[in-house]
Amino acid sequence: MVKLKSKFVCQECGYETPKWMGRCPGCNEWNTLVEEIYDKKNNAKIIQGASSTYKKLKEVRIEEEERTSTKINELDRVLGGGIVKGSLILVGGDPGIGKSTLLIQVANNLSIKDKKVLYISGEESAKQIKIRADRLNVNSDNLYIISETNMGLIDNVIKDLSPDILIVDSIQTVYHPDITSAPGSVSQVREVTSKLMNMAKSKDIATFIVGHVTKQGSIAGPRVLEHMVDTVLYFEGERHNAYRVLRAVKNRFGSTNEIGMFEMRDKGLKEVENPSEVLITGRPLDSAGTIVVPAVEGTRPMLVEIQALVSSTAFGMPRRVATGIDYNRVILMLAVLEKKAGLQLQNMDCYINITGGIQIREPAMDLGIISAIVSSFRDKEIDTETITIGEVGLTGELRAVSLMEKRLLEASKLGFKKAIIPYSNLKGLEIKNIDIEIIAVKNINEAIEYTLGR
Numbered sequence: 001m002v003k004l005k006s007k008f009v010c011q012e013c014g015y016e017t018p019k020w021m022g023r024c025p026g027c028n029e030w031n032t033l034v035e036e037i038y039d040k041k042n043n044a045k046i047i048q049g050a051s052s053t054y055k056k057l058k059e060v061r062i063e064e065e066e067r068t069s070t071k072i073n074e075l076d077r078v079l080g081g082g083i084v085k086g087s088l089i090l091v092g093g094d095p096g097i098g099k100s101t102l103l104i105q106v107a108n109n110l111s112i113k114d115k116k117v118l119y120i121s122g123e124e125s126a127k128q129i130k131i132r133a134d135r136l137n138v139n140s141d142n143l144y145i146i147s148e149t150n151m152g153l154i155d156n157v158i159k160d161l162s163p164d165i166l167i168v169d170s171i172q173t174v175y176h177p178d179i180t181s182a183p184g185s186v187s188q189v190r191e192v193t194s195k196l197m198n199m200a201k202s203k204d205i206a207t208f209i210v211g212h213v214t215k216q217g218s219i220a221g222p223r224v225l226e227h228m229v230d231t232v233l234y235f236e237g238e239r240h241n242a243y244r245v246l247r248a249v250k251n252r253f254g255s256t257n258e259i260g261m262f263e264m265r266d267k268g269l270k271e272v273e274n275p276s277e278v279l280i281t282g283r284p285l286d287s288a289g290t291i292v293v294p295a296v297e298g299t300r301p302m303l304v305e306i307q308a309l310v311s312s313t314a315f316g317m318p319r320r321v322a323t324g325i326d327y328n329r330v331i332l333m334l335a336v337l338e339k340k341a342g343l344q345l346q347n348m349d350c351y352i353n354i355t356g357g358i359q360i361r362e363p364a365m366d367l368g369i370i371s372a373i374v375s376s377f378r379d380k381e382i383d384t385e386t387i388t389i390g391e392v393g394l395t396g397e398l399r400a401v402s403l404m405e406k407r408l409l410e411a412s413k414l415g416f417k418k419a420i421i422p423y424s425n426l427k428g429l430e431i432k433n434i435d436i437e438i439i440a441v442k443n444i445n446e447a448i449e450y451t452l453g454r
């Protein structure tokens with residue numbers, strides 16, 4: 001007979017104790033200890049109803065995953081080519097960014113394709129959802145709505161309806177009646193997600209879970225949720241800006257770092273098929289402090305405009321503001337400019353911005369940041385048909401960046417004539433079919449000389 005014992009495990013740091021405590025002695029967090037049941041003999045965790053079999057790795061057969069298209073290209077690509085049967089997909093993002101809007105559009109597209117879709121909302125009433133759906137022209141026959149937060153009742157509805165696709169909006173509002181803690185707490189989120197996971201896997205229901213992002217920028221019950229699901233997507237963007245980026249940060253069925261771009265219109269989210277065009281239209285053509293950089297997000301090149309404004313500090317400490325780009329990277333570039341290019345920036349405010357409200361985190365943007373700052377500092381504009389790309393090291397040297405051909409091709413497609421790139425990128429570069437003049441430079445001083453003169 002299997003003898004069971006229970007222990008309490010901290011959900012934040014993994015500290016184990018035989019007794020429940022309010023505060024974890026390991027990490028001093030409150031209410032993070034959760035009871036887990038173990039087999040006393042070999043200390044294996046017991047999951048009710050589960051049994052395990054093993055086989056040789058050689059004997060495991062791979063079947064091509066059956067994927068369903070959402071009919072939204074940008075989303076399909078981020079998912080790795082469509083929705084995989086029985087997969088669990090977490091969609092995270094700030095409140096009001098458009099998660100519900102995206103998922104109701106997905107629900108509509110899928111239900112038109114004869115998939116039975118159940119949309120569970122714990123946040124809005126059926127009426128509110130209807131109002132939104134009308135605005136988005138959603139009126140499919142196969143789309144079912146329920147406004148419910150009790151997991152027990154939701155379970156019954158799922159058994160009764162047996163949908164192909166399930167959408168839970170949001171995980172923080174749903175609670176399991178057997179657990180006493182409040183909805184949204186670590187143990188609730190964990191229990192409900194594990195229930196949904198069992199259902200998804202055993203009945204082949206592809207499940208979308210909406211998760212709100214906390215102030216610290218992670219989804220509540222972070223480790224628990226992200227580990228349990230197959231795919232984690234983040235929906236990001238500035239609320240006052242129309243553009244939204246959907247980013248895969250984990251994907252068991254595709255590559256991560258892939259992004260999809262959307263625009264929020266008054267009739268819902270619209271795909272942006274050519275982000276480069278959108279992001280650089282309306283660019284000022286005769287101003288100092290702007291340059292275009294071919295960034296790469298996932299596998300896709302994207303031209304973005306970096307703007308800089310350098311002005312003398314009125315009083316006290318100079319201000320440094322970075323929007324859409326890593327703040328620490330900007331500080332680093334300012335330091336490199338002071339030390340290696342002799343720019344006097346100590347009494348200057350510096351504002352750096354990527355237009356369009358998107359976030360780019362590549363170090364390949366470095367040379368763009370440098371060029372924009374120097375251009376604004378000298379109040380001298382950079383040729384509008386020139387792009388620049390390269391990572392900058394601490395000694396001011398330029399380092400090679402990946403996927404250079406893709407970047408150059410995208411730039412030449414959009415009419416750019418000259419590219420300033422790191423010298424170390426020249427080796428093996430295939431540019432026969434790309435109509436763009438290449439200027440290879442070794443450090444920031446050479447780069448500045450080419451773009452702005454001495």
Ligand code: TYD
Binds near residue numbers: 094101136264266269
């Ligand atoms: P919503 O999907 O409710 O955000 P979330 O579920 O992530 O909290 O989106 C809300 C915002 O989107 C709201 O401010 C209004 C705006 N919106 C539009 O601009 N157009 C539309 O067609 C819809 C449905 C919403």
Ligand code: MG
Binds near residue numbers: 099100123169
């Ligand atoms: Mg919502």
